[in-house]
Amino acid sequence: MATIFIPTPLRKFTANAAKTEIEAQTIKSLLEELSIKFPELKRYLYAPDGKIPSFINIFVDEEDIRNLDMENTQVKKESVVSIVPAIAGGIDDITFTKGELARYNRHIIIPEFGLEAQKKLKKSKVLVIGSGGLGSPLLLYLAAAGVGTLGIVDFDVVEDSNLHRQVIFGVSELGIPKxxxxxxxxLEINPYIQINVYNERFTKENAMRLIGDYDLVADGTDNFPTRYLVNDACVLSNKTNVYASIYQFEGQVSVFNYQANGVFGPNYRDLYETPPPPGLVPSCAEGGVLGVLPGIIGSLQALEVLKVITGIGEVLSGKLYTFDALSFQSRTFKVGRKKSNPLNGENPSIKELIDYEEFCSVGKIESKIKEISAEEFRELLEKEEDFQLIDVREPHEFEIANIGGELIPLGTIISQGEKIERDKKVVVLCKVGGRSEKAIRALEEQFGFSNLYNLKGGIIHYLNTFHPEMETY
Amino acid sequence: MIRISSSLVENLIQEVESIPEETCGFLLGKTTENENNVLHYKPVANVSTQNRSKHYVIDPKDYLRTEAFSIETQTALIGIYHTHLDWPAIPSETDRLAAFPNVSYVIISLRQLRFSEIKSWRLNDTNQFLEEKIHIITQ
Structure with missing residues (x-):
């Protein structure tokens, strides 16, 4: 039996034993036996490729196996095999070219910031999810500030209606992936940084892999399923999530899952344990947004990213900042960790990513409403079957594009309920299908209609499919 | 928490201040449940083949000798110290990635080879460094 010497740092995994004995002919079989005996040692004995990791040296008596036969080195009965941690470290080799030093001069001369903070920025890797309204200022400022590696996840292409707020894009880029x-x-702003792009949807399949390559995440998404996905993936991978969101005239910012002194701060699920009922909070595409608002809120988000990276100032962890553009009021609320948090509360129930589309439509007590696809709707038109078409958008939207529906804005649908026919098919439409769904639910509940159909994808999808020549918004 | 006598710290600082590159060594002593009392320090060579003002590597043979010494003298290997030249006593990402659990990493920061600060760090379960208190005892 060969004697194995366990170094001090790893005795935690061998119940404090400094020595153990194992019967083996070669180092390879010895390591296998050793990791069966002490399973927790395994991650120190094998690199992901199955080889001996670079941070471990193995000595047989006085000789390093790297000078012998590596894993195939023979072990004798009287051999002493020592596992030796490679102790090393030092200062990170972050250097700047003359051009970079000149570029970042106004950062470097701030006494509290200096070269040290600038080095931290250069070394950092930030994943920005969504390059829209919030993502635009966020990316512009993070790149300009000198964040060394930026990852961008977005599956959209640039559209004209984006340009009133998504200031990173221009007219010449319409139709190009964001x-x-x-x-x-x-790169035009800062050629000294690395940019990785992921032209794909952020999903539960790729979330952990994408986040894994970055130090922290900035969430610039505009919908609840992705927001919960980003949050959960960050908590499950111990990454900080700098969060912001906007709606019409209001914005909010917070820093989630921020680790300070070994304790994680609250996350999105401490703030909102479950999503609002579907359809209650519309997206920017549905509810609209004042173009300058994401500029303000995205810039605040960029600020928090820089603070988290450099460690300067007080990070907005455990707090929710809100801004109301109309009254110019801003408030900061305290957010605490909740025992009931399903990720890291007292009884965590979420241990891996779940289906977020499904999660965000849970609580939908209402039955499924009837729908009609753009194709079916077209057939209906062609058949000249008698039906009623109700358009629940606002008058100004109706002016831009309409397909001859009766205009009854969502807000007045109940008061004008008598205008809706009962004895034939009624198709209800809005821009993309959210408001019309709400209208149908309200009408069904209030008046017991059973002949209402929601136009799937709204007028936009219908026009894009069958009348691409017509103007949309 | 680690406890260390002021005279030992003074000697250690004096020694590292004279070396214009990152220097390193071991801290040995007695441990109880909540306290680690450093009784000796054992300097070893920095054998890094990279820029030694920014990196340190301890020869595995020195490591083994130190473990053998600690068994002989019935002391515990409490930690590893190293200097940072003109850089705060905060572990770098390089330090973190190379770090092992269950030992203290004491960093001595020197500014123009003059002592500036000393801090001690330990890895937690999520592989982040947490600062631990250094209690300096004056006799």
Whole structure:
């Protein structure tokens, strides 16, 4: 039996034993036996490729196995095999070229910031999810500030209606994937940084892999399923999530899952344990947004990212900042960890990513409403079957594009309920299908209609499919 | 928490201040449940083949000798110290990635080879460094 010497740092995994004995002919079989005997040692004995990791040296008596036969080195009965941690470290080798030093001069001369903070920025890797309204200022400022590596996840292409707020894009980029257009613009601002683009949807399949390559995440998404996904993936991978969101005239910012002194701060689920009922809070595409608002809120988000990276100032962890553009009122609320948090509360129930689309439609007590696809709707038109078409959008939207429906804005649908026919098919439409769904639910509940159909994808989808020549918004 | 006598710290600082590159060594002593009392320090060579003003590597043979010494003298290997030149006594990402659990990492920061600060760090369960208190005892 060969004697194995366990070094001090790893005795935690061997019940404090400094020595153990194992019967083996070679180092390879000895390590296998050793990791069966002490399973927790395994991650120190094997690199992901199955080889001996670089941070471990193995000596047989006085000789390093790297000078012998590596894993195939023979072990004798009287051999002493020592596991030796490679002790090393030092200062990170972050250096700046003359051009970079000149570029970042106004950062470096701030006494509390200095070269040290600038080095932290250069070394940091930030994943920005969504390159829209919030993502635009966020990316512009993070790139300009000198964050060394920026990852951008977005699956959209640039559309004209984006340009009133998504200031990273221009007219010449309409139709181009957002991540490509953003990368080009950012490198124009700062050629000293690395930009990785992911022209894909952020899903539970790729979330952990994408986040894994970055130090922290900035969430610039505009919908609840992705927001919960980003939050959960960050908590499950111990990453900080700098969060912001906007709606019409209001914005909010917070820093979630921020680790200070070994304790994690609250996360999105401490603030909102479950999503609002579907359809209650519309997205920017549905509810609209004042173009300058994401500029303000996204800039605040960028500020918090820089503070988390550099450790300067007081991070907005455990707090929710809200801003109301109309009254110019801002407030900061305290947010605490909740025992009931399903991720890291007292009885965690979520140990891996779940289906977020499903999660965000849970609580939908209402039955499923009837729908009609753009194709079916077209057939209905062609058949000249008698039906009623109700358009629940606002008058100004109706003016831009309409397909001859009766205009009854969502807000007045109940008071004008008598205008809706009962004895034939009624198709209800809005821009993309959210408001019309709400209208149908309200009408069904209030008046017991059973002949209402929601136009799937709204007027936009219908026009894009069958009348691409018509103007949309 | 680690406890260390002021005279030992003074000697250690005096020694590291004379070396214009990152220097390193071991801290040995007696441990109880909540306290680690440093009784000796054992300097070893920095054998890094990279820029030694920014990196340190301890020869595995020195490591083994130190473990053997600690068994002989019935002391415990409490930690590893190293200097940072013109850089705060905060572990770098390089330090973190190379770090092992269950030992203290004491960093001595020197500014123009003059002592500036000393801090001690330990890895937690999520592989982040947490600062631990250094209690300096004056006799």
């Amino acid at each position: 991540v490509e257009a953003a990368k080009k613009r950012l």
